[in-house]
Amino acid sequence: MLAVGIDVGSISTKVVVLANDKMSYLIRPTGWSPREVGKESYYEILEREGYTPDQVGYIVGTGYGRISLPFVNKVVTEITCHGRGASFLLPQAHLVIDIGGQDSKVIKIDQKGKVQNFIMNDKCAAGTGRFLQVMAATLGLDVSELGELGRDEEQNPVVINSMCTVFAESEVIGLLAQGVDKASTIAALHRSIARRIAAMVNRIGVNGPVCFRGFDALVAEAT
Structure with missing residues (x-):
């Protein structure tokens, strides 16, 4: 069956x-x-x-x-499924990072994939798949192009400070107006998301391998 x-x-x-x-x-x-x-x-x-x-x-x-x-x-629930699925695919995993379309989660699991603790950001679209879709549209790109282009950063690293989708979009437009290339702007977006997720991971703690899944896994190599 x-x-x-x-x-x-x-x-x-x-x-x-x-x-x-x-x-x-x-x-x-x-x-x-x-x-x-x-x-x-x-x-x-x-x-x-x-x-x-x-x-x-x-x-x-x-x-x-x-x-x-x-x-x-x-x-x-998604959180329970993430735990069991991560344990099935990566038995040694103790932490799951999930970047969904409209929220992000950090989930601590035991050796059997049972959820021990989790943190979830569902207050806004910051650092989620929807965030990347908006940024890609602002840059005139398909979201699938962000990973490859983000690895081609040529200038000194630039910073995007806001994680609010609206304000971050304004920062992206401002960087482009200053002549910052798209690759460097994309790399800055990746770093801003990584900082947000790192803060969540620090709150919950990590003591073993991590399973990374979801929308941002498409651009994981660039972060």
């Missing part, structure tokens, strides 16, 4: 199908209807992989839109 996990996030929806030792996944934008995208993504991945709903033994829903999935067997 198959096990299916559906994560309906604020920006993207992810579906994973486990069939013994085979794992398949699908990622697509969430859009305006969490219920519809969750259902469509579920059937899409089954059809793509050659499975039928009758072969599915259990479905777990999580994420921002998890309550919009009436066909799942169980609904679990």
